[in-house]
Amino acid sequence: MKLETIDVRQSASAADLVFEALRKAIIEGALAGGEHLRQDHIAQMFNTSRIPVREALKRLEQDGLVTNERYKGTVVAELSTAEVEEIFEFRALIESEVIRLAVPRLDARRLDEARGHLEDFAGEADPSLWGTINRNFHYSLYAASERPYHLQIVRSSLDRVDRYLRAQLTLTDGMRRARQEHEAIFDACARGDADEAARLTRAHILDASRSLTAFLENRRR
Template sequence: MVLVSDNDSATSHAIADDLKEKILAGKYKPGARLIQDELAIEFKASRSPIREALRMLEADGLVTIKTHSGAWITELNFAEFEELYQIRERVEPLMLRLSIPHLTTKLIKELEATLEKLNEATSVEQFLKLDREFHLLTYEGAITSYLGEIVQRMWNTTQPYRRRYSQILEREHFTSAHLEHTLLMKAIKRADLDDAERILYGHIRRTRLELQEQAE
């Protein structure tokens, strides 16, 4: 699967990519309205490519479109967050299983480098970015078409919750996450599929439960 954006010359794709980055960076807040004309001015294009870009982002789960009404940055309520995490618990271990056998030594080195940087992260934004990078890298070996899309989509839409969770983690300097990441890395290195699946399952599940606890 490909992590980086494909160099698609079409402006609608360029707009979609740019908007996506901004949304994930939290520059557009969940629930914020997107007005086609304003975007057209911002991106110096007509509304046609804007409309197409919005449709693409809708497919990514980042934007919600309502006919004759408008487009908004997708806002997950708590029930939806729980649902998404339950799906992640079942699906991402599968993705990891499909990935591990195809991880090259180069990728493993990259993973270790990312993990090291991740362990040294101090700010929330830094942690968020590197955490995403680390996990998506562990999936890089999986030769998939749909699974990768699904997983990415879930990472996209749950980003605001991960940000909130990271703020909780910050208090204890991300230690529990670090431990799990290290365990996961070891399981990956010895290509232990079952163990890797189990650790990842627990990792996602713990996040969900801790956020549920926080919410009460």
């Protein structure tokens, strides 16, 4: 008898699971900036020893999501307003270029997918889901760029500021503006106007940045 060789999805290691869970918690804001991540505590939560936890923390540190001081421990990274601003400036540069590359490669399927996220975004009442839908919308367009490295960097830079971006969407009128801007971006993509899509994406990110830094400065005062 000959069986199909099934590509058994190799189960993730404990370290991978811990890493993904912590990453998600940080970018969603479930873990606040400055919060102390105790190895022991996390290990108990995941029913493992501290070893996989430590590997996960090292990976998070490499991504800039946490910082570690020897013998003191690991805390969720906090960004200054200047740092947030710089990362948004960076995103504006990369993401506008990525969408410029994506537009000529967009097909009907992807456009439909993006339109779906657009509608989800407009129809979703629960603010805790806006951040994820926002990401999905942009990614569904960016994916067409066929630039895996660029997309990885986009993901990494967005990870760092996602907590702040979610706050901005929720706590200001960011959601309303984002919706309008998304529609304009989508229209430019549907028309095949890459330069306009790039220009609008850049403006969209810088708009969010201005709104967010104003909000942060207010908060801190």
